[in-house]
Amino acid sequence: MDEERLKAPFKWDDYSDQPAQLKDSKYKKQMRKREILSLTKTIFTALIILPFSIIAMPFVKRKQIDSESFFSMGVDYQREPELTLELLKELDVNRILLRIKLWELETIDELKSFILKNKNKKIILKILQDREHVEDLELLQKDLRVIFKTFDGLVDIYEIGSTINRAKWGFFSVDEYNRFYKVAYDLKTEEFPDAKLIGSGVIDFEYHFTAHTLFNFFKYHYDGVASLLYVDRRGAPENVQMGFTLADKIAWLSTMVWVSPKSEHSLHITEVNWPIAGTAPYAPTSEYECISEELYADFMLRYHLLSFASQQVNSLSWHQLIAPGYGLVDSRNGIRKRSAFDTYKFMIQTLKHAQFLRLDIKRDYYILQCLVNNRLLQIHWTLKPTTLRNEDFFEVYSMNGKLIKNETLEIGSSPLYIYIKEAV
Template identity: 70%
Template sequence: KKVIIRLMKEPYIWDNYSDQPYPLQDKDYKKRMRKSQLFSLVKTFFISLFVLPFSIIMTPFVKRKKINSSDFFCLGLDFEREPKEALEMLRELEIERVLLRVKLWEMDKLPLLREFILKCKDKKITLKILQDREHIEDLLLLQKDLETIFSTLSPYVDMFEIGSTINRAKWGFFSVDEYIRFYQVAYDLKKSKFKDIKLIGSGVIDFEYHFTAHTLFNSLEYRFDGTSSLLYVDRRGAPENMQMGFTLQDKISLLSTMVWLSPKSEHELHITETNWPISGTAPYAPTSEYECVSEELYADFMLRYHLLALASQQVDSLSWHQLIASGYGLVDARDVLRKRKAFKVYKYMLKTLKDAQFLRLDIKRGYYILQFLVENQLLQIHWSLRPTTLKKEDYFNVFSYSGKKIEDTKLSIGSSPLYIFIENETKKKDLGEV
């Protein structure tokens, strides 16, 4: 068979190990392009200078929503990577929402993507459309290819995320204005030909909300049907750790406030990518070894991130990146497919919480208790940043984070959350006093 190799155009190069572009090596090109977008960069600064402080002030006044837990959990995957096994794992997990990617420089793979999506017809699909510099510069080409994507896939896709990682030059954008022109093409197609499709953006990565502020507050004629964010916190270590005085919950609250205040977006917030890189997996890990964590901590952090985001009642969906990825996924693809511990943790989390009703979150001296109602039974999920113990009461039904029943009379509460079902509600006591 003739092998067709599809490449991004230089100076952009795609890294198949970590599923992202390599950093730009042509520094002169990068400097020249940033200089050409100076006006937009100045706009970003001045818009954020007003929007961010005002949003911080308004954050306490934003009401929580009632989040549908079954729609909250979403799992990203590569439709070309072990597709048969991936579909089997999706069935095993019984997940109801998945996120797929399509690369604009690989339009010839659209039939293959459509075939995969049809095999996921019982699931809600979020499709992330990845850009390249060619489509950013040639908006007529972008219009043609977006129209092809929408025509081919809109009957099967719940929402399209237009663009990704817009605040990293290696992904092709050098300013927010460039992204807005890019998104405007998709929005104009929605208005003229595809009125029923749902478009989300702007896909800013990390805690760099000055870029998000620019996309949400300007005078141009477009709207998002929801705001997307790649809210990674892996460089800070544990999901509870602070950055500039903001915890993960604070970051979510601030972003939700910006969305709530914005005239450009419906009040929906979708975290469409997050994970932790795994130690000892280079060159598959997307960061250096310094940021990597063990497989045990990866499972802990993954579960705790989901729990904190769900407890915020401000995130409509959270997509874990991703199912099969040697450097950061639930399944290691080196040599043979190997389900990591995190796969079992994710499976039990889904089984237990996808129909749960969130009640409250209590935090005291680094000890966390989340309470849910699961099939009319009270569930508490406990973990602690400082290892401690808790007496197991007679009316506790306790499971590990992977679903193993625990019979110990003294419970070790630490990094790995425990699921504690309260069997007899008339006997339960207030466990907030830990």
């Protein structure tokens, strides 16, 4: 397959920061037919591993997650770089996720300069693939060596590849990804032993692909598993999909990581967001899936709270800081912080040193309890709006950090932070 053919069907959409839809149906059919053996292995692996891992779910213990490094922000280092540095300082987040495109390595010095300005933060570097690097593994090895050498000692974790179960991202089978990841793993083993590699990179609740990345005969190992775990984009993070809540999905995925001989028991959700209404062509989905900015802030916070409460996710990266269609900041006409920016900022400020205690759910009413500076904090929200008396021993804040002194508290989609004062 010549180089022109490798590149022709694949185009990058700068509006939504992802590849454009792959419209060459003949080419897709041809490539999937070529990978029929791998697709068959995916099916048979899933038939064995998925039921087994469901049975094993009750036996996987929660970990104690480091809240300081749990919260992570996805950043485009080329989009308003100076402003980005200011916003990151304001958010005071300890971990950021950056992307580098294998087909744009001429920007590597620019990325290194940005990383050096964030030396006080843990960096996840997501290495994005194109079809040329999937096909040409020698080229892949050459370019990965440049990346690993350039960022040796500067990057905490490398995420190898992304969104492997979508053809527009360049992979047509799990085995293609397995060969891709093995190049990175072999390079790490032989030349960069201190590099930490996470992989798998499956998007959405499609765990049959995940199973094949974690159970196969390729000789490689993950330092943790990366997942782009989106929930039902037409609804709330608490929604049930095929009988599974977000907490169930995390527990199932964590179990597969736990029982796999190919990975450390470490799970990183490296991309999640909701598309925002009225932002086409910047929204990564159709208008049908888009939600209001108010719901975006609610859903963003609740997804984080549920993931943190699972105590099975080592880091969660929100995608991303500045993006008109799905980010905390809208950059279409100047710079405008969405309300979700303050939501995220107050969440980080409050929970980055929190110790998780428990999550109680009763009739769609949620109470997350944790210790913050030796104070008991409860975070309340419900899918069925109700009221709660603001007791004298409550100290209540909105999800954007505003003190609430009303006698009656409106509990609904927007979580409230309630500190329980000690009895005098």
